[in-house]
Amino acid sequence: MKHRILMSLLFISSALVSCQDKKAENNKNVTTITESSVGLQFNQDVNTMLKKQLEYGKPSFDNPYQYSDKDLEVATPILNQLLLDNGYKAIRNEEFSNKIKQIFNRIIDKNSTSKFLYINLIDKCDKELNFFPNNAENNGVFVVKNQNFITDLYPLPLIIDYQKTYSEAAQEENSASKNYKDANGNEVKKYLWKDMPNLKEQRKKNIQTLVARNLYLFNDNKAQYKWLTLNDSYFMEALVKTFGYTQDMDLLKWVIERTKFDKKDPSDYGKLFWVKQCDETVKIHANTFKILQEIYTPDITNDMSNENRFLLDYIKGYLEYFADFNNKETGVSKEDKVKILANIVYFAEQYKYDKRFVSGHGDNSKMMGRLRFFLDQEEVDILQKNNYFNLSKFKEWWDNADYDEYFVEECEYNGTCGPDNQPMNVIEWRKEHSKK
Incomplete structure (x- = not known):
């Protein structure tokens, strides 16, 4: 019996040492230099x-x-x-x-x-x-x-x-x-x-x-990721925002969740969505929209502790900033500007039609209506000439947003709405404006 107890104690001791050795080995690349x-x-x-x-x-x-x-x-x-x-x-x-x-x-x-x-x-x-x-x-x-x-x-x-x-x-x-x-x-x-x-x-x-x-970028050593985001955030953020590196979805999500729309630096938010390359071409970050769709879920709008619930507000702020600039001020061609806006608005507009969200939440953003309000005729022609950049439901949602354009123009940008001057509801407005 004593022999068995001794052997058990030796086995437990050996297991603990082995476990500690493995833990130390796992932490070696991160903490021991x-x-x-x-x-x-x-x-x-x-x-x-x-x-x-x-x-x-x-x-x-x-x-x-x-x-x-x-x-x-x-x-x-x-x-x-x-x-x-x-x-x-x-x-x-x-x-x-x-x-x-x-x-x-x-x-x-x-x-x-x-x-x-x-x-x-x-x-x-x-x-x-x-x-x-x-x-x-x-x-x-x-x-x-x-x-x-x-x-x-x-x-x-x-x-x-x-x-x-x-x-x-x-x-x-x-x-x-x-x-x-x-x-x-x-x-x-x-x-x-x-x-x-x-x-x-x-x-x-x-x-x-x-x-x-070097371990993170060239040896695909993910153990370094946490240390870098905590201690080398400028470099890690530059990978996404300056160079447009969006293949690492964990890194991209980290950058997205720490980036808020700021009126003092509005262009910074746009770096999540696109980058102008040195050959003057524009690259749109498709993976950003994948991450945004993952983090903006129906339960988020009622979670007061989750700042991601302001996502549509951030996009609205950036839309108003970017759409109101001409191509010289943004540094991109008018066609690229319209393409960027179309992709961002197309992502946001989906929530207007998503019945899983709180009733009226998506309607309040009126993203497509805002886009209609801001684009001039030349920019609308660019949309049509490029077949709405092959975004499958874009034309349908664009046509459906004519009332939203009227609403945001009257109540938000012209400021004519008030207690004594209410806008027409959609049924009243539709009687006077048939869909084109």
């Missing part, structure tokens, strides 16, 4: 570049040190080893090129001699290499060709613990002047890396970001 062994080995090229970077301190516009491709070239082996040490599996050149095209809509030119491709997160059509480290006015990532990963331009002190391996450079920094002269000869204060209070934490965050981005 290994600083590269290559960063702990002395390298003369790194040492030379590090001394330059330490001499001038943290980058700033007044800083006379100009970062260049040489800074990134020296850092590349360290960054590559950091990735390998943390589980990244470099993919084949063709697969990597396809991913860069799919995610960022950029083509890696096989005939180019440049080792890097720059992707500007602020202006996606600006392809000029920019080697100034990221800040509020400059933000982008480099595609490292042939080694097949992406990275920010990190100064060496932000990716290696230089004080351990490069003691000579660290000692020189200790005695370095804290001032330098700018281009105009003015003496400017500089900020030495050693004085950065959270340097160790920033280094860890940079390595985590490097690893998580």
Whole structure:
């Protein structure tokens, strides 16, 4: 009996250890970051570049040190080893090129001699290499060709613990002047890396970001998704809103649910639905409508805790903003403008005919009627010429919305409705206006 009890205890203990080991393994890629062994080995090229970077301190516009491709070239082996040490599996050149095209809509030119491709997160059509480290006015990532990963331009002190391996450079920094002269000869204060209070934490965050981005995008490691949305939200949101990457439905849903229509920045809401590409063409995000249909369900209108219930209000706000602009102000052709509006309104109008929703809820939005009110004759001709962009029920719903157009014009945009001036109801109005 004692033998059986002992064996049972040993079995339970072993199972607990095994479970803990598996849990630790599952969390390894997300929370545990290994600083590269290559960063702990002395390298003369790194040492030379590090001394330059330490001499001038943290980058700033007044800083006379100009970062260049040489800074990134020296850092590349360290960054590559950091990735390998943390589980990244470099993919084949063709697969990597396809991913860069799919995610960022950029083509890696096989005939180019440049080792890097720059992707500007602020202006996606600006392809000029920019080697100034990221800040509020400059933000982008480099595609490292042939080694097949992406990275920010990190100064060496932000990716290696230089004080351990490069003691000579660290000692020189200790005695370095804290001032330098700018281009105009003015003496400017500089900020030495050693004085950065959270340097160790920033280094860890940079390595985590490097690893998580590459594992997520190129190794399809979904374990990195949560960390990235919590700690790298600007980059993750830019994938959808700037580059139009909507293939990851979880990411797209996350972006949709955190994006509200804001009158102070109305164009931002439109980034959920379409993107203007660098060749001037417009791409409409079909997957956005799939996600919206999933989250806007009959039970949502009575759920006061769910902000998705305001979805039609957000769309209405964007419709009024976008439809009221001419093609020069929106930066798209009139035909593209009508196409975008047609697709958005077609999605919203379905709720007018969906009997599962609270009676009258869909009717109050009157999306198609609003569209009829805003479009001029030239834009209506574009609709008809393009067969209503092959949206199957569009013409039927368009024809049915003639009364809605009258209502929103009288009561909302002309403001003539009031206690003493009620609009005709649909039966009264129809007696005077037959369907065309």
